[in-house]
Amino acid sequence: MSKIKVNYISNKTDDGAIELSQGASIPATKTLAVNGTTSINGTLTATSLSSSGNVTSSGTISGNLSGDGSNISLPNNPSTSKIMAIKRILGYDEFRA
Numbered sequence: 001m002s003k004i005k006v007n008y009i010s011n012k013t014d015d016g017a018i019e020l021s022q023g024a025s026i027p028a029t030k031t032l033a034v035n036g037t038t039s040i041n042g043t044l045t046a047t048s049l050s051s052s053g054n055v056t057s058s059g060t061i062s063g064n065l066s067g068d069g070s071n072i073s074l075p076n077n078p079s080t081s082k083i084m085a086i087k088r089i090l091g092y093d094e095f096r097a
Helices: 080-090
Strands: none
Touching: none
């Protein structure tokens, strides 16, 4: 196996971000840490995803949640259908704001 050691990688004209045209893979035992804002155009697949700040999506986020849901915050004035969906997901007999 070959190994390349570098201190700096730039795009061809050194005027922007590098492009990983064939994608990238991080081994399951390793962590990818990003400092700053990250934009993903396409699909993000992760076994585990954590954030110390906010996560914003303009599309759909799906996954399996663990815990009791006590830290989930709701938008102001959620619709009745959203309340019913949240109740069903969390298994509550009555809605608790």
